[in-house]
Amino acid sequence: MKKEDIEHLSQLARIELSSKEKEVLEKDFESILGHINQIKSVSEFIDATTDTATGDVRNVFREDDAKKELSADKVVNLFPKTEEGYLVVKKVLEQ
Amino acid sequence: MKDDLTIKEAKEMLSKKNIGVSELAEFYLNNIKEKDKEISAFLEVFGDTKEQSKKAQEKINADQADDLTGIPLAIKDNILIEGRSVSAGSKILEGYTAPYDSTVAKKLKKDEVVFMGRTNMDEFAMGGSTEKSAFMKTKNPRDTSRVPGGSSGGSAAAVAAGMVPAALGSDTGGSVRQPASFCGCVSLKPTYGAVSRFGLIAMGSSLDQIGPITKTVSDAEVLFNCISGKDDHDSTTYESRLIEKENREEDRIIGVPWHLLEKEGVDKEVIEAFKENLLKLEKLGYKTKEIKLPYFEYTLSAYYILMPAEVSSNMARFDGMRYGAKSEGDSIGSEYMKTRALFGEEVKRRIITGTFVLSSGYYDTYYNKGYTVKRSTVSDLERVFYDEKEPIEAIAIPTTPTPSFKIGEKNEDPIQMYMADVFTVPANIAGIPAISIPGKEVEKEGVSLPQGFQLMAPWKREDTLFSIGKRFEEEIPE
Numbered sequence: 001m002k003k004e005d006i007e008h009l010s011q012l013a014r015i016e017l018s019s020k021e022k023e024v025l026e027k028d029f030e031s032i033l034g035h036i037n038q039i040k041s042v043s044e045f046i047d048a049t050t051d052t053a054t055g056d057v058r059n060v061f062r063e064d065d066a067k068k069e070l071s072a073d074k075v076v077n078l079f080p081k082t083e084e085g086y087l088v089v090k091k092v093l094e095q
Numbered sequence: 096m097k098d099d100l101t102i103k104e105a106k107e108m109l110s111k112k113n114i115g116v117s118e119l120a121e122f123y124l125n126n127i128k129e130k131d132k133e134i135s136a137f138l139e140v141f142g143d144t145k146e147q148s149k150k151a152q153e154k155i156n157a158d159q160a161d162d163l164t165g166i167p168l169a170i171k172d173n174i175l176i177e178g179r180s181v182s183a184g185s186k187i188l189e190g191y192t193a194p195y196d197s198t199v200a201k202k203l204k205k206d207e208v209v210f211m212g213r214t215n216m217d218e219f220a221m222g223g224s225t226e227k228s229a230f231m232k233t234k235n236p237r238d239t240s241r242v243p244g245g246s247s248g249g250s251a252a253a254v255a256a257g258m259v260p261a262a263l264g265s266d267t268g269g270s271v272r273q274p275a276s277f278c279g280c281v282s283l284k285p286t287y288g289a290v291s292r293f294g295l296i297a298m299g300s301s302l303d304q305i306g307p308i309t310k311t312v313s314d315a316e317v318l319f320n321c322i323s324g325k326d327d328h329d330s331t332t333y334e335s336r337l338i339e340k341e342n343r344e345e346d347r348i349i350g351v352p353w354h355l356l357e358k359e360g361v362d363k364e365v366i367e368a369f370k371e372n373l374l375k376l377e378k379l380g381y382k383t384k385e386i387k388l389p390y391f392e393y394t395l396s397a398y399y400i401l402m403p404a405e406v407s408s409n410m411a412r413f414d415g416m417r418y419g420a421k422s423e424g425d426s427i428g429s430e431y432m433k434t435r436a437l438f439g440e441e442v443k444r445r446i447i448t449g450t451f452v453l454s455s456g457y458y459d460t461y462y463n464k465g466y467t468v469k470r471s472t473v474s475d476l477e478r479v480f481y482d483e484k485e486p487i488e489a490i491a492i493p494t495t496p497t498p499s500f501k502i503g504e505k506n507e508d509p510i511q512m513y514m515a516d517v518f519t520v521p522a523n524i525a526g527i528p529a530i531s532i533p534g535k536e537v538e539k540e541g542v543s544l545p546q547g548f549q550l551m552a553p554w555k556r557e558d559t560l561f562s563i564g565k566r567f568e569e570e571i572p573e
Contacts (some may be wrong), residue, residue, distance in 0.1 A: 006447070013407060013450045014414070015443055016432035024440075025447060031510045032448055038396040039464045046390075048473035060330035074194035078418040089416055090427040 001029040099126075099257030102166050102314040109155055109165045116155065116165035117148040120209045123167045127211070127258045133239060135231050136253040138172050139180060140212040151207035162317045163206040169253045169262035172213040173220055174305065175294040176200045183296045184216040184228040184246075187437045188419045197294020198329065199263065199305055199322045206321055211259050214249030218439045219410070220270055220298040222246050223515045224505065227441045232502060235278055238542050241499040244274030250308045251278040261309040261318060267299045268398055269494075269519025271306040272531035276494035276547025279533045281564070282308045283315045284519075286555050287526035289335045290319075291326035299405040302398075302523040312532060312564035319557060335555065349376055349550075349563075350386035350479050350487035360514055361496040365546060368535035369493045372548040372567075375534075376491070379566050386479050386487060390471040391521050397472070398520040399513060400452050400465035407449025410435075410442065444509060472525050480553040489559055492518050494531040494547030498539060522551050530560040532567055 006025050010017045017025070072085075081088040100108070108114045114122075124144060131137050141147075144167070151165035170176065173183040175193035177200070182188040196204065203210075217227040225233045225248025233248045235241040236256035243252040247264025251274035254262050264271040266284040275282030283306045290305045297303060307318035325334040351373065356366055373383050415421035415434030422433035438446070452461035479487045496517055505512045522529035534548030548567070552559040 001451075005451075009447050009450045009454070012454065013446050014411075014428075014431040014435055015438065015446060016429075016436040017443070021440075021443070025444065028444060028509055029448075029451075031508055032399070032444075035510050035513070036396050036400050036452075036461065039393060039400060039461065039468060042390075042393055042464065042468060042471075045467045045471050046474040047467075048470045049477060062327070070195055075417075078191065078194065080415065080418075080421040087417060090424075090430060092427055 001026060001033065100260050101310050102163065102260050102317055103311070105166055105260050106160070106162060106164075110160060115148070116151040116209065117145055119165065120144040120148050120167050120211070123211060123259055126256075130236070130256045130258055133234065134236055134252050134256050134258075135233050136214055136243075136249040136256065136258060137169070137212045138182070138184075138215050138230060138249070141179070141210055144209050144211060147209045151209060154207050161206040161321075163203065163208045163321055165207065165209060166261070167209045167211045167259050168203065169211050169214050169250055169259040170200070171247050171250050171262070171264045172216050173265055173296040174199060174263060175296070176210060179213070181213065181296070183220070184218040184230065185439065185442070186229045186420060187413050187434070191419050193294075195294065198291035198326045200294060202322050202324070214247070214253055214262060216249055217246035217270075217441070219296070219406075219442050220246040220265055220267055221406070221441045221445055223269070223273055223512050224500075224502075225249060225274070226502065226506070227439055229439050234502070235499050237279055237545055238499065240501055241544075242277065242502055244277035244499060246270040246274075247308065248274045251275050251280050251282070254278070254280045254308050254310060261307060261314055263305055263318070263322070264308050265295055265298075265303060265305050266519075266523065267302045268402060268516045268523050271308060272494050272519050272529060272547065272549060273515065275308050275531045276549075277499035277545060279545030280308050280310060281312055281315050281530070281532050282306055283319060283530045283557065283560065284522055284528060285319060285323060285557060286335070286528040287523075288331045288333050289323045289528070289555070289557065291324070291329040291332050293326055293328035297409045299402040300409065301405060302402060304523075312530070312561055312568055315530070316561045333555075335557070347381045348485060348487050349373075349381050349383045350490045351383050352386050352388045352391060352490065352492060354387060355391055355492065355518070358496075358517070360517075361493070362498070362537065364537045364539075365493050365495070365497060368537050368546050369548065372534040373491060375567060376563070381563070383491070384485070384487070386490070388472075388475040388479070388521075390468060390475045393468045394472055394521045394524045395513070395517050397465040397468035398516070398524055399448070400461045401469065401524070403445045403449035404453050404462055404465075405449070406445045407453060410438070410446050413438070441509075469524050472521060476525055476527060476553070488552070489563055490551040492549050492551070494518060494549040498537045498544035498546050518549060527554055528552050528557045528560055530564055532564050
């Protein structure tokens with residue numbers, strides 16, 4: 001893991017990291033990779049016979065009926081910046 | 096009145112009218128006032144306990160009390176209660192108020208519990224000592240120079256110090272069992288899907304479960320019965336009617352994976368204490384049998400691949416746009432980058448790790464392999480739990496490889512902290528229920544420290560854990 005890799009990952013994750021933080025992460029990663037690389041040594045797998053691990057995995061659907069769940073004002077009140085009930089953000093598309 | 100009550104004792108006092116709900120809450124508020132200055136378990140103590148007590152008292156007066164009516168509870172800071180502040184131990188959620196009730200809060204409100212406050216935790220539940228909270232460190236009531244464990248350290252410390260009879264925490268890789276082990280409490284990680292995650296701030300969605308932290312196994316059962324059940328808001332839940340199993344002598348076999356204990360980093364005192372706990376089970380009529388769980392050797396590596404991957408997805412929502420703290424910037428992109436810089440060190444570390452294992456070129460090597468290890472772990476368990484000739488009723492293993500460590504001791508190398516999860520992570524990976532019960536204590540530097548005895552049962556078999564646990568807790572008659 002090199003500095004450019006950490007930089008690339010921080011861009012992907014949208015997290016601004018200081019130089020010091022990137023240095024520390026570079027070091028940490030050596031340790032972390034050393035540990036998770038153990039997984040590469042597993043050559044054989046035995047599959048489970050049931051889907052019990054994730055609770056009988058299946059898609060769950062319901063009828064497409066609108067329900068009154070959460071009132072909009074409770075959500076809007078949390079917006080950092082609003083204008084007439086709309087969420088205000090900086091320009092998304094550059095021209 | 097006793098210094099500190101169990102849920103059952105409190106309920107009895109309330110129903111006999113020996114004490115009113117408001118008085119009981121007041122009693123615990125005083126305990127909190129006295130002890131929390133030193134322990135720092137609570138991020139916030141709620142000021143409206145008197146208000147909350149009214150409806151509960153009415154229910155008791157009308158002889159309509161449930162098992163938890165009027166019982167004071169502490170709630171981990173990642174469980175939403177409508178209208179109350181909640182922050183997952185993080186600065187990025189500063190100013191955030193829950194716009195809705197989590198399902199567990201809704202269920203507890205139906206029983207009219209009294210919410211005492213929200214407890215400290217490692218930021219976004221990422222940690223094993225509560226030292227990673229963005230706000231403060233919580234101390235272990237049994238030895239205040241040591242950590243209470245994490246990430247539900249505040250909840251465990253609050254129960255252990257007698258500040259509340261019981262609390263809720265959440266467990267993704269051991270976060271409810273490990274602090275209970277360190278502080279000397281009982282705690283349960285339910286089967287994946289037993290308790291709704293709706294309103295629990297997500298960390299690892301295929302691993303998270305909310306669990307009770309209590310003084311006794313019976314109390315854990317009472318809380319579990321209230322908070323569990325199918326929920327339309329969480330499609331991974333199922334209806335958890337407890338199965339009453341016949342008490343058959345031949346069935347009482349406890350499996351012990353000795354090969355997992357012969358590892359570096361497991362204190363020999365912990366193994367000695369564990370052996371004594373097993374002897375206690377044998378005196379109660381259980382047989383112990385050695386079992387092999389080969390894929391359990393890889394569950395920790397799989398966990399530190401799968402969990403960060405899910406974390407990196409779940410943390411994406413914290414971007415300063417719709418709620419929480421926001422850092423101003425020149426462009427929307429820089430606002431994302433700067434806001435998310437508010438995450439603590441451990442959270443950033445795990446997001447970056449997760450981004451890495453999910454990135455193109457590495458997905459197969461890491462994430463896919465992690466997932467197949469998960470499935471293989473399930474197959475290990477199917478083999479021992481569903482064996483035709485000698486099915487194992489439960490698996491016994493220490494909760495943690497060491498007792499509580501000193502504050503600051505494990506901050507050098509992230510892997511050191513991660514290793515503490517070695518015995519708890521498998522239950523999350525496989526989705527099985529697991530309970531930690533205080534067992535024989537371990538001595539370190541002249542101090543007697545709590546050490547958890549952990550039992551893991553097949554999927555949906557919390558009843559087994561409660562049954563064995565209750566018997567283990569009792570004094571063995573001469």
